Amino acid sequence: MGADGTPSRWPGDAADTGRSDGSTGADRGPADPAAADAFVVTDRDGLDRVQEVDPTRPVVALVDDPIGSFATDPTVDAIATDPTAVDGHVAWLLAREDTSIRDTPSExxxxxxxxxxxxxxxxxxxxxxxxxxxxxxxxxxxxxxxxxxxxxxxxxxxxxxxxxxxxxxxxxxxxxxxxxxxxxxxxxxxxxxxxxxxxxxxxxxxxxxxxxxxxxxxxxxxxxxxxxxxxxxxxxxxxxxxxxxxxADTELRAERDRLLALFENVPDPAVAYDFTDGGPRFRRVNPAFEETFGYDEETVVGEPIDEYIVPETESERSEADELNAKLRRGENVRREVTRRTADGERHFILHVIPIHLDAENVAGYAIYTDVTERREREATLRRQNERLEEFSSIVSHDLRNPLSVAEGYVDLARDTGDPDHLDHAADALTRMDRLVGDLLSLARKGEVVGEVEPISIASVARDAWRSVDTGDAALDVEADVRLDADATRTRELLENLFRNSVEHGSTSNRTQSGDSVEHGSTGSRAGSGDGAGDGSPDGAERSDPTVTVRIGSLGSGEGAEDLGFYVEDDGHGFTEDPDHVFETGYTTDEDGTGLGLAIVRRIAEAHGWEPRATTGEGGGARFEFRAG
Structure with a gap:
């Protein structure tokens, strides 16, 4: 700074002259020891004279040997072996000695x-x-x-x-x-x-x-x-x-902006939460969350997360409480969970990263990665593998047996010339044909459900009945049921049930003549519209049916039609535990394939129905299908 207050250099420094103390080294004139800020000495005599003039001033010794006697002299403040380094030592000593500061502070x-x-x-x-x-x-x-x-x-x-x-x-x-x-x-x-x-x-x-x-x-x-x-x-x-x-604010702001950009643009539903009042509450949600769960940010901010998206089952609530306890402890969470969405319950991988702010306040982020379709694919693959094992068993055993029988009778016919053996071979081949047909049906249709629409079970049942060789059996529709289903697959389900009742439910071994009316169709429940359903031509004289198949609703009263339906016959019923009848290959008929009811189960499960086999009120077989 100049004496008039105008800075000639920044800010109060001498110009960059190449000397570390800012001096030019020119026009110094004769040295006045009393006015010197520091002394430079080259020998012991010079040091002695300095002590005589002013022992308080800084002293720099310019010598050849840096470890000579000057190195241990307490009156020497610095040692230089190069003349060009003297200025730097002097400037540093002046700064250290602070020679321009008065001892007495003012104000x-x-x-x-x-x-x-x-x-x-x-x-x-x-x-x-x-x-x-x-x-x-x-x-x-x-x-x-x-x-x-x-x-x-x-x-x-x-x-x-x-x-x-x-x-x-x-x-x-x-x-x-x-x-x-x-x-x-x-x-x-x-x-x-x-x-x-x-x-x-x-x-x-x-x-x-x-x-x-x-x-x-x-x-x-x-x-x-x-x-x-x-x-x-x-x-x-x-x-x-x-x-x-x-x-720090700039770094934090940049980190926050990066995190916010990631939060807003991550394709998975994401939640920023604060842990207050014993549980996590919404602080922010991203667009993917709004779309998946059906709640906009303004609606849920400040609300408990669990109340909006955790299913209201005891197991899910208990699991949510366990997760909250982990969050309170500041633990990361990664787990597969089920959550309520705008499209119903779906499965997610929940990844929660808590941020421990203090002992009473935990905040963090939760990301929900939808794995519902992956789980469905895994389940489909698992069922396909199981079906492949079933097919292998059927092909290796059930198809091989009638093939061996047919080959045996053909050999006998060749050896004996008796054509009756060919009839037995034809029967074996017929069984193989039925087995192959059922096997293909199980493979192609068992799990396939096409377009789902509201259907009348009564109407579909009458169509299925007419497509099955029911002989003199009778169909009795006690009540109609309306469900969302694939009409074609449902018809195949009923065809297999009707065929099972007709083939296995005949009452011919029961008391004859006198009992025929007891086990026959009442006619009054089915109505005239079901006349063709018993297998007799219109107008023909009907005999008492060998078996009556009834179909109706599982519930009663208003709204009961949504519960499901049953199919029940008055035949022999089950000779063994009915829990096994849906298993692939299970049959009590030596000519049966054991695939019909397996197909029934597959079609029902593909619709989300729960199939159940039990004994009816009259002792016959009863199959119930409860809607999910």
């Missing part, structure tokens, strides 16, 4: 008070540039009589970025790191106090972190108070803390 309490009041302004700044300007303004209030500048490191130079009101920033010039008091302070990471030089005032320069400096200059040869250096360092520390806060 320090008032300056401290002003500093305490003004530094509060740094807490509100929102940018690094604002922090530099605010620091210069604070220094204006604390040191109104001084000149203040803030410089920032830029590619090896210290660039002035903010100055006090009594300094023109345009008049300030940059200084190289390691040169002048500002460059030395930043290079050595320590405060530097320099005495007044021609055209410049005394200076206090304090590094601010690794990339800035704060410099205060008197503007003339006026000395600083002993407290000034401490106040400048305190202001610099406030600036450094502010810069660290701003950098």
């Amino acid at each position: 320090e309490p008032s300056r401290i008070e002003r500093l305490q009041n003004e530094t509060a302004r740094l807490a509100t700044v929102r940018s690094v540039e604002e922090a530099y300007r605010t620091t210069a303004a604070i220094a204006d209030e604390v040191f109104p009589e001084y000149h203040v500048g803030v410089g920032v490191l830029d590619d090896g130079w210290i660039e002035p970025v903010a100055v006090s009101s009594n300094v023109d920033l345009d008049d300030c010039r940059r200084v190289r790191v390691g040169r002048g008091s500002a460059g030395i302070a930043l290079d050595r990471s320590e405060s530097v106090v320099t005495p007044a030089r021609e055209g410049d005032g005394r200076q206090i320069t304090v590094p601010v972190g690794d990339d800035a400096v704060l410099q205060v200059s008197t503007g003339d040869d006026t000395g600083f108070d002993a407290g000034d250096k401490r106040l400048v360092e305190l202001l610099a520390s406030h600036l450094e803390e502010t810069l660290e806060r701003l950098r």
